Amino acid sequence: MTLSMYQASAPRFAHMLKSLAAILDKAQAHAEARKIDPLVLSAARLYPDMFALARQVQVACDTAKGAVARLAGVENPKHEDTEKTFAELKARIDKTVAFIEGVKPAQIDGSEDREIVMKLGPREVQWKGMQYLLGFALPNFYFHAATAYDILRHNGVELAKRDFIGNV
């Protein structure tokens, strides 16, 4: 087995997104057991100018989707940010995973030197594919997934690191 751009991207995004969906299931169950409105959790944030849980999930999804689309050189499907409930957030994850799993290894492998151009706020940033994946997409993706986990832990949802890492 040789490390490849595909191995380092699509399956890892899909794996973590599935862990995130299972984490949302635990949050839903926690809310139901304690008669907490789940919308309180999906709107929870760690600081007033940080993203709320729902937005963390949306950005994690879009970071993964965008990375797979850009590295494969295929159109990046637009997913509107309309989700509020856990069921809606899980559906967002599901359609993101379906997109990721629809891309074949050969479409991403060899993309190390592919020119990637994207807007980061007001800046237009240019990367080579490998630098984009390792230096931006993966840390940004894990940042939002971990912050989603942190928001739920901060609100008392019983989660452990294994919920984040999954079975590897």
Place this chain on the structure above:
Amino acid sequence: MTLSMYQASAPRFAHMLKSLAAILDKAQAHAEARKIDPLVLSAARLYPDMFALARQVQVACDTAKGAVARLAGVENPKHEDTEKTFAELKARIDKTVAFIEGVKPAQIDGSEDREIVMKLGPREVQWKGMQYLLGFALPNFYFHAATAYDILRHNGVELAKRDFIGNV
């Protein structure tokens, strides 16, 4: 440029650890400006049974150090968890980065199928090198780095995503 086990590991760990050191500098400046005891921040946590900031930094360091040592097949130096102040935590990061940067690409490249055995709590886990890096070491490392950032943001330190991602 071809993606390799070295490219996907050592330089990424070192880059994020340097971002984390710069984040600790901002936390120190924040504490001084507001006459907050910095030890309050290094002992801060998001929930009573989560790790405090200092421990998040220590675990991030050890995850990176352990991954580089195991993939390279060299002895994993033991760093005692004694740090409390920001200066001590930055020194911990510095010695971790020095270790990581002392390992040469050729020592890590080709480690995709290397047998990795480690203890995770009570479990002994076996991985191939690639699965260990992509499925455990990187997400675990970014989890602890992101949670350190989240703890500081939650406590009012002014940080932005760019402090986490760094210049890529």
